[in-house]
Amino acid sequence: MNAFYSLIFVFALVLIALFGVGAAHLSYFFGVILPLAAVIVFIVGIVLKVLGWGKSAVPFRIPTTGGQQQSLDWIKQNKWDNPSTASQTFIRMVFEVLFFRSLFRNTSVSLRNEDGVPVVAYSSAKWLWLFALMFHYSFLIIVLRHLRLFMDPVPFFVPVLDFMDGILQIGAPRLYMSDLLIVVGLSFLLLRRLVVPIFRYISNAADYFPLLLILGIALSGIYMRYFGKVDVIAIKELTMGLVTLSPKVPAGIDASFYVHIALVSTLLIYFPFSKLMHMGGVFLSPTRNMPNNTRIVHHENPWNPDVKPHSYEAYEDDFREHMIEAGLPVEKQA
Amino acid sequence: MADFKTKPDELYKSIDHTPPKAGWMDVPAQFRPGNWCYPAKPEVLDYIGFPNGRKWSPADEDWKLPENWKDIIHQGFRERLEKFRSLKIFMDVCVRCGACADKCHYFIGSGDPKNMPVLRAELLRSVYRKDFTTAGKILGKLNGARVLEEDVLKEWFLYFYQCTECRRCSLFCPYGIDTAEITMMARELLNLVGCNINWIQEPVANCQRTGNHLGIQPHAFKDIVDFMVDDIEEVTGKRIHVPMNEKGHEILFITPSGDVFADPGIYTFMGYLMLFDAIGLDYTMSTYASEGGNFGLFTDNVVAKKLNAKMYAEAKRLGVKWILGGECGHMWRVINQYMDTFNGPPDFLQMPKSPITGTVFKNAASTKMVHITEFTADLIKHRKLKLDPSRNDHFTVTFHDSCNPARGMGLLEEPRYVIKNVCNNFYEMPAQTIREQTFCCAGGAGLGTDEFMDMRMRGGLPRGNALRYVRDKYGVNRMACICAIDRATLVPLADYWANGVDISGIHELVGNALILDGEKEREVDLRQEPLPGKEG
Numbered sequence: 001m002n003a004f005y006s007l008i009f010v011f012a013l014v015l016i017a018l019f020g021v022g023a024a025h026l027s028y029f030f031g032v033i034l035p036l037a038a039v040i041v042f043i044v045g046i047v048l049k050v051l052g053w054g055k056s057a058v059p060f061r062i063p064t065t066g067g068q069q070q071s072l073d074w075i076k077q078n079k080w081d082n083p084s085t086a087s088q089t090f091i092r093m094v095f096e097v098l099f100f101r102s103l104f105r106n107t108s109v110s111l112r113n114e115d116g117v118p119v120v121a122y123s124s125a126k127w128l129w130l131f132a133l134m135f136h137y138s139f140l141i142i143v144l145r146h147l148r149l150f151m152d153p154v155p156f157f158v159p160v161l162d163f164m165d166g167i168l169q170i171g172a173p174r175l176y177m178s179d180l181l182i183v184v185g186l187s188f189l190l191l192r193r194l195v196v197p198i199f200r201y202i203s204n205a206a207d208y209f210p211l212l213l214i215l216g217i218a219l220s221g222i223y224m225r226y227f228g229k230v231d232v233i234a235i236k237e238l239t240m241g242l243v244t245l246s247p248k249v250p251a252g253i254d255a256s257f258y259v260h261i262a263l264v265s266t267l268l269i270y271f272p273f274s275k276l277m278h279m280g281g282v283f284l285s286p287t288r289n290m291p292n293n294t295r296i297v298h299h300e301n302p303w304n305p306d307v308k309p310h311s312y313e314a315y316e317d318d319f320r321e322h323m324i325e326a327g328l329p330v331e332k333q334a
Numbered sequence: 335m336a337d338f339k340t341k342p343d344e345l346y347k348s349i350d351h352t353p354p355k356a357g358w359m360d361v362p363a364q365f366r367p368g369n370w371c372y373p374a375k376p377e378v379l380d381y382i383g384f385p386n387g388r389k390w391s392p393a394d395e396d397w398k399l400p401e402n403w404k405d406i407i408h409q410g411f412r413e414r415l416e417k418f419r420s421l422k423i424f425m426d427v428c429v430r431c432g433a434c435a436d437k438c439h440y441f442i443g444s445g446d447p448k449n450m451p452v453l454r455a456e457l458l459r460s461v462y463r464k465d466f467t468t469a470g471k472i473l474g475k476l477n478g479a480r481v482l483e484e485d486v487l488k489e490w491f492l493y494f495y496q497c498t499e500c501r502r503c504s505l506f507c508p509y510g511i512d513t514a515e516i517t518m519m520a521r522e523l524l525n526l527v528g529c530n531i532n533w534i535q536e537p538v539a540n541c542q543r544t545g546n547h548l549g550i551q552p553h554a555f556k557d558i559v560d561f562m563v564d565d566i567e568e569v570t571g572k573r574i575h576v577p578m579n580e581k582g583h584e585i586l587f588i589t590p591s592g593d594v595f596a597d598p599g600i601y602t603f604m605g606y607l608m609l610f611d612a613i614g615l616d617y618t619m620s621t622y623a624s625e626g627g628n629f630g631l632f633t634d635n636v637v638a639k640k641l642n643a644k645m646y647a648e649a650k651r652l653g654v655k656w657i658l659g660g661e662c663g664h665m666w667r668v669i670n671q672y673m674d675t676f677n678g679p680p681d682f683l684q685m686p687k688s689p690i691t692g693t694v695f696k697n698a699a700s701t702k703m704v705h706i707t708e709f710t711a712d713l714i715k716h717r718k719l720k721l722d723p724s725r726n727d728h729f730t731v732t733f734h735d736s737c738n739p740a741r742g743m744g745l746l747e748e749p750r751y752v753i754k755n756v757c758n759n760f761y762e763m764p765a766q767t768i769r770e771q772t773f774c775c776a777g778g779a780g781l782g783t784d785e786f787m788d789m790r791m792r793g794g795l796p797r798g799n800a801l802r803y804v805r806d807k808y809g810v811n812r813m814a815c816i817c818a819i820d821r822a823t824l825v826p827l828a829d830y831w832a833n834g835v836d837i838s839g840i841h842e843l844v845g846n847a848l849i850l851d852g853e854k855e856r857e858v859d860l861r862q863e864p865l866p867g868k869e870g
């Protein structure tokens with residue numbers, strides 16, 4: 001049901017854009033106002049969210065340790081899974097953010113019965129890691145490729161990326177591998193939620209919606225490039241107009257572009273208010289971005305409450321006679 | 335295990351990981367015998383100054399909540415979002431990828447989808463979205479938000495007291511979302527309206543007054559230690575002296591009171607005493623700080639700080655140079671990640687240095703507290719101990735990494751090094767069940783109580799099954815661990831899932847192997863069972 005609602009909503013967005021531009025002639029709204037507003041919401045939303053996180057205190061240093069601690073000199077520390085310095089922690093974060101280190105650990109459990117013996121078995125389950133990585137990196141490459149529409153001159157790495165992405169030299173226009181892989185990645189992420197019962201059980205509309213939305217963005221983009229073969233020169237005129245804040249809407253841009261940009265705008269607006277903020281949150285996660293060195297270096301709790309233990313004096317007052325009788329030393333004789 | 339009758343085979347067959355038809359928000363919490371712990375007694379809550387002490391039962395319809403309980407929770411939630419960035423981040427960033435789902439021992443053994451860490455956290459998150467986010471306020475259920483009703487609070491109580499804060503899920507989470515942290519926050523909120531369990535609050539009250547969870551008073555504590563000294567004499571022929579509450583020694587030794595109280599922890603305790611005697615350590619114990627563990631951690635950060643403060647207070651009073659800590663799990667989470675922040679840095683102490691080997695424990699430079707397996711491993715490495723590992727030849731040993739030293743510290747090699755030097759037969763359990771991936775005993779974080787036995791045995795399945803595997807494959811008959819809660823909870827777990835395996839601390843094995851100067855020829859081990867070759 002959650003998936004269905006999300007699908008309906010994405011379709012509605014597509015139709016609104018098609019209708020808006022086609023019948024209601026709102027191309028200025030969809031081509032200029034909506035994307036500019038979306039960018040503002042995106043940036044302001046993210047900044048506010050991150051500031052909100054930053055405002056909260058970090059009272060304790062609580063890394064989840066994933067390997068051997070720093071210990072005696074002859075015991076080898078697992079520096080990247082259990083860092084004790086800032087630079088080791090930085091490397092842990094690099095592995096986490098760029099290579100999804102923790103997800104790489106994933107296993108899958110199964111309960112079996114082998115000749116009457118219960119066997120709880122664990123198998124490696126790297127599919128989620130693989131397809132998640134595929135999706136995220138494809139998305140990143142696609143975003144970077146799009147810089148050619150927003151910068152003039154185009155930065156040096158964009159044509160390089162373009163070339164590498166299309167290196168298979170299939171078709172005309174050349175097929176980008178990232179276009180293919182993002183659809184494969186998204187489809188996997190979507191299907192596992194739909195097919196595996198426990199993942200379907202935990203999935204909210206908020207889980208299907210971004211997947212379907214991004215799939216819609218990818219498919220509309222693919223349509224524009226390979227099938228609609230839209231007028232890129234005109235589109236660049238529009239996008240450069242947005243960047244330079246001198247908006248104009250050239251004639252002859254295909255409606256599919258407005259669908260694409262409406263979906264992208266929706267994503268930008270939705271982003272700061274949703275789980276997509278995991279992009280920022282991963283950097284601030286206290287179980288990953290802190291070294292395991294609280295025994296070595298003091299960590300200050302900004303709101304450390306002023307509490308004292310039940311004092312030794314009160315304890316001795318309570319038990320003095322028994323202590324003397326048992327031959328335990330006391331501070332004050334009875 | 336009075337009321338718990340389900341046989342292991344029946345329990346195993348009953349596990350079904352298929353989620354129900356109804357969405358999780360539409361399935362109310364079900365309290366059945368064995369899946370919840372008894373609530374805290376009113377006099378206990380009154381003693382520690384917690385609100386809403388009353389007689390009640392989770393199985394009742396009416397929980398006798400304060401009239402304005404929703405406001406109390408809302409304000410408490412708001413305050414904690416400001417105080418703990420972890421909470422705010424963990425409420426916001428989960429993508430429900432499900433990588434954590436089958437990592438929880440309670441989910442594996444119960445199949446209850448709300449034991450998947452992701453849903454356990456959603457219980458709290460759903461309320462967070464409704465109360466603190468724009469999208470949740472507008473979109474409601476569509477965005478996974480819901481209003482805090484009494485049924486939701488009941489769910490919180492059930493499932494946040496079905497989490498042992500073991501952090502296994504946190505290891506696998508791509509954003510490091512730590513359910514232990516979420517459970518701690520939820521329990522703090524539940525405390526505000528008087529919904530807590532006696533197995534946690536009573537030890538807290540005991541610890542406050544007597545210095546230990548079990549409520550052992552100073553003279554009784556000394557008696558118990560004297561009994562153990564007698565037992566050591568019986569086994570070794572040697573009478574050893576245990577300094578108590580004495581000033582002017584170099585080291586204060588603190589261990590969980592479980593080690594003083596019950597079989598098999600007491601044998602580990604004897605092992606410590608023998609070790610200290612063998613190396614002539616200048617140390618004292620304390621009856622005032624006679625608890626290494628800290629059930630405050632399972633309650634509230636302020637209580638945890640308050641109980642922990644006794645360690646430094648006593649170290650200062652007695653004038654020691656540094657503190658040595660015994661084998662305990664959550665105790666070391668506190669010492670390694672909280673103690674210095676709670677009550678440190680202790681400038682009156684000195685950099686810990688082994689008086690025997692001269693090794694400086696640089697990894698305890700600020701907190702000034704060293705783990706006993708770090709200390710013993712260093713002694714062995716420098717060949718300062720005379721050991722006869724063959725005295726443990728009647729054991730085939732495996733090692734259970736306790737959750738907190740594994741995932742809140744990284745104490746993995748030290749205990750293994752000690753075991754391998756005092757035992758000749760050592761085998762590891764499967765890789766996915768040890769070290770940082772270790773499984774909980776299912777009785778940690780204050781849930782090791784008998785009325786919770788059904789869930790304990792369910793949650794104990796992953797550990798028990800791995801143990802059964804090495805029992806059948808290598809003939810393992812002894813599982814060593816470095817946690818006092820383990821030493822209490824793994825015994826019924828092993829009886830249930832891997833019958834025939836005994837549980838011990840590491841220093842029990844050290845005590846068996848250790849050759850004391852002037853000891854008699856030993857016939858029996860610390861449990862007074864015949865040594866190999868001395869059976870007749």
